[in-house]
Amino acid sequence: MFFRLYVYSMKQTVRQKLIMFWSLIFPIILGTLFRVAFGEFLEEEVIFHQIPVAYVAEEGASPAFAETLKSLEDDGGLLEIIETDGKKAESLLKEEKVEGIFYNRDSGTEEGEVTLTVTRQEMSQSILSSILEQYQRVFHTMGNISRENPAGIEAAAKVIGQQRQYLMEGSITDTPKSVMTDYFYALLAMDCLMGVSMGLQIAVKFKANLSNLAVRRVVSGTSRFGMLMPDLAARITIQFLCTLCSVCYLTYVMKISLGNKFALLLLTTLVGSIVGIFMGFFIGAIGTYKESLKEGVCVCCMMFSSFLSGLMVGGMYRFLETHAPLVNRINPASLIVKSLYSLNIYEGYERYTQSMASLLTIAVLLGAGAFAMIRRERYASI
Amino acid sequence: MAEHVIQIENLVKRYKELVALDHLNLTVEEGEVFGLLGPNGSGKTTVISCILALLQFDKGSVRVFGKEMQPDSYDIKRQIGVVLQNVAVFEELTVQENIDYFCGLYIKDKRERKQCVEEAVHFSGLEDFRKFYPKKLSGGLLRRLNIACGIAHKPKLIILDEPTVAVDPQSRNRILEGIQKLNQEGATIIYTSHYMEEVEQICTRIAILDKGRCVATGTKEELKAMIKTGEKIHLEIWELKPEHLEELRRLRHVYQVDYREGMLEIRCSGGKHNLVHILDYLARQEISFGRVYSELPTLNDVFLEITGKELRDSAD
Numbered sequence: 001m002f003f004r005l006y007v008y009s010m011k012q013t014v015r016q017k018l019i020m021f022w023s024l025i026f027p028i029i030l031g032t033l034f035r036v037a038f039g040e041f042l043e044e045e046v047i048f049h050q051i052p053v054a055y056v057a058e059e060g061a062s063p064a065f066a067e068t069l070k071s072l073e074d075d076g077g078l079l080e081i082i083e084t085d086g087k088k089a090e091s092l093l094k095e096e097k098v099e100g101i102f103y104n105r106d107s108g109t110e111e112g113e114v115t116l117t118v119t120r121q122e123m124s125q126s127i128l129s130s131i132l133e134q135y136q137r138v139f140h141t142m143g144n145i146s147r148e149n150p151a152g153i154e155a156a157a158k159v160i161g162q163q164r165q166y167l168m169e170g171s172i173t174d175t176p177k178s179v180m181t182d183y184f185y186a187l188l189a190m191d192c193l194m195g196v197s198m199g200l201q202i203a204v205k206f207k208a209n210l211s212n213l214a215v216r217r218v219v220s221g222t223s224r225f226g227m228l229m230p231d232l233a234a235r236i237t238i239q240f241l242c243t244l245c246s247v248c249y250l251t252y253v254m255k256i257s258l259g260n261k262f263a264l265l266l267l268t269t270l271v272g273s274i275v276g277i278f279m280g281f282f283i284g285a286i287g288t289y290k291e292s293l294k295e296g297v298c299v300c301c302m303m304f305s306s307f308l309s310g311l312m313v314g315g316m317y318r319f320l321e322t323h324a325p326l327v328n329r330i331n332p333a334s335l336i337v338k339s340l341y342s343l344n345i346y347e348g349y350e351r352y353t354q355s356m357a358s359l360l361t362i363a364v365l366l367g368a369g370a371f372a373m374i375r376r377e378r379y380a381s382i
Numbered sequence: 383m384a385e386h387v388i389q390i391e392n393l394v395k396r397y398k399e400l401v402a403l404d405h406l407n408l409t410v411e412e413g414e415v416f417g418l419l420g421p422n423g424s425g426k427t428t429v430i431s432c433i434l435a436l437l438q439f440d441k442g443s444v445r446v447f448g449k450e451m452q453p454d455s456y457d458i459k460r461q462i463g464v465v466l467q468n469v470a471v472f473e474e475l476t477v478q479e480n481i482d483y484f485c486g487l488y489i490k491d492k493r494e495r496k497q498c499v500e501e502a503v504h505f506s507g508l509e510d511f512r513k514f515y516p517k518k519l520s521g522g523l524l525r526r527l528n529i530a531c532g533i534a535h536k537p538k539l540i541i542l543d544e545p546t547v548a549v550d551p552q553s554r555n556r557i558l559e560g561i562q563k564l565n566q567e568g569a570t571i572i573y574t575s576h577y578m579e580e581v582e583q584i585c586t587r588i589a590i591l592d593k594g595r596c597v598a599t600g601t602k603e604e605l606k607a608m609i610k611t612g613e614k615i616h617l618e619i620w621e622l623k624p625e626h627l628e629e630l631r632r633l634r635h636v637y638q639v640d641y642r643e644g645m646l647e648i649r650c651s652g653g654k655h656n657l658v659h660i661l662d663y664l665a666r667q668e669i670s671f672g673r674v675y676s677e678l679p680t681l682n683d684v685f686l687e688i689t690g691k692e693l694r695d696s697a698d
Contacts, residue, residue: 221460
């Protein structure tokens with residue numbers, strides 16, 4: 001039963017030209033336009049430059065951070081350090097000669113009180129922020145270990161060594177070479193969320209107050225759950241395949257570097273597709289509003305979510321991260337972008353896992369909410 | 383005592399202030415072709431939606447095959463076939479795929495389903511259109527596909543809600559013959575329509591709904607016996623004075639006389655030789671006339687007399 005309904009659901013969806021255009025063709029067209037528009041930038045900026053950063057150290061400040069920075073500068077490394085005083089550093093930052101300022105103040109601890117000042121939120125600033133964050137985390141961990149398990153201090157030191165190695169090598173070699181790549185991440189996020197139309201179709205064909213087809217289906221001898229599962233599985237499969245086509249097109253035809261963790265990138269788009277489908281399904285399941293109205297709401301949600309993730313305005317994600325971080329935590333497109341970004345920027349999978357967990361949570365909430373609204377539904381009017 | 387296929391007791395359904403079903407009582411027996419008649423807004427589709435557990439209702443009960451009908455009464459639903467007023471098929475699936483899809487919601491066994499689909503295709507005369515998409519079908523073929531999707535699984539109870547709307551006479555005839563055939567094969571049928579001649583042709587028992595109430599139930603003959611009109615006599619007369627109309631009204635058994643555009647319609651409440659008495663009067667008054675014909679009351683007369691002649695334009 002499941003497989004038969006799954007195949008029919010696939011046939012129905014694939015034969016809907018409009019839905020296939022938006023899910024399959026439109027992202028490819030948009031990707032091509034992006035490539036044409038950013039072509040020169042992408043080609044010019046593939047050569048990685050050191051990040052110039054000012055370093056202002058108070059007297060008596062911990063030397064540990066200065067050593068870390070130095071190790072990141074050596075041998076044409078990640079950073080170009082300019083040691084200076086506060087006033088001069090601010091002036092350099094204002095003139096955009098440095099990407100940020102590290103202040104190291106005397107806090108009376110070995111770790112010191114290190115802060116970062118930036119005026120923009122772009123790739124370089126993100127890397128500087130990541131360096132500081134990792135430094136603080138390592139020191140915090142070391143402090144805990146020395147207090148609670150002094151014997152493990154040697155192993156911990158080894159970890160620090162590995163992380164420092166990552167900052168020097170990993171970031172440079174594996175990082176997407178241009179901020180422009182963010183647009184393509186946002187494009188993939190939008191592609192995943194294009195599934196809202198397919199999700200809405202599922203709800204429309206389940207709500208007897210929205211379509212005659214739904215009436216015939218809900219009065220049939222098969223449970224709603226039995227019809228819903230194949231529908232969802234088929235739509236998710238198709239949306240995922242559409243996104244896969246976009247990824248392959250961008251990578252192999254447009255030659256856009258989306259990172260080298262291809263399997264995880266596909267996993268992200270799969271989860272993103274699930275969120276897109278469930279978002280449409282949820283919107284479709286709400287109330288007794290007309291299908292055309294729900295279609296409008298779906299498109300608005302998808303486009304607004306994509307806008308907030310930086311599809312139309314570059315740097316939107318980072319702007320929100322500074323001014324309204326909660327939006328980035330709950331906006332599906334931002335979470336997809338963050339997952340893809342984390343895969344290729346950060347060592348380890350902590351941020352990636354967090355974003356994926358958030359996406360899955362959203363998917364579960366939307367799916368459960370929608371199903372709760374349609375199960376055993378009796379209508380006040382049809 | 384034999385179980386009713388459908389038993390509706392004291393059903394009340396309100397849409398805010400509007401009472402769509404007003405303490406409705408109805409029973410459908412096994413093997414019947416049960417006609418549900420009523421003007422627009424009388425509650426026909428609402429009754430059907432309540433039977434199918436689609437609509438919430440305020441009061442009363444609906445039992446199908448002896449069991450309370452609920453949205454998850456799948457054991458009951460498997461025995462019901464529904465043909466909706468509006469065509470409900472997948473635009474993206476072919477004729478054969480549509481029938482197979484809906485049949486598959488009831489029948490899991492592949493071989494059995496295949497046979498049912500074949501029979502439904504043959505039943506609805508869609509053999510030459512198996513690979514066609516619905517948008518390529520004419521109105522009549524589309525209606526036949528709609529019916530095929532509803533009956534392919536050979537249900538015991540078939541509910542047809544105005545299945546012949548906007549269908550040409552040939553297709554309509556084929557659909558009606560098909561419904562009678564399904565009934566002969568053992569299916570109980572509930573049939574709603576605005577076409578009185580259809581209901582008269584196929585229904586064994588009829589209920590007339592008006593303003594959410596069942597105002598009359600019975601066989602065609604029983605319903606016709608309920609109304610005042612026993613005979614309608616039509617005469618083509620070119621000129622008739624008001625005093626003649628008044629005298630005609632006074633004839634025995636005549637209860638209504640209408641004269642419009644040269645056509646005189648006289649309704650008699652019963653009795654014999656009404657036409658002879660009328661012709662005799664016209665001869666005595668030396669009134670010349672053309673065509674003359676007499677007819678017995680139709681279901682249409684029953685319907686109009688019971689529900690009234692005012693226009694009903696609210697949604698059903």
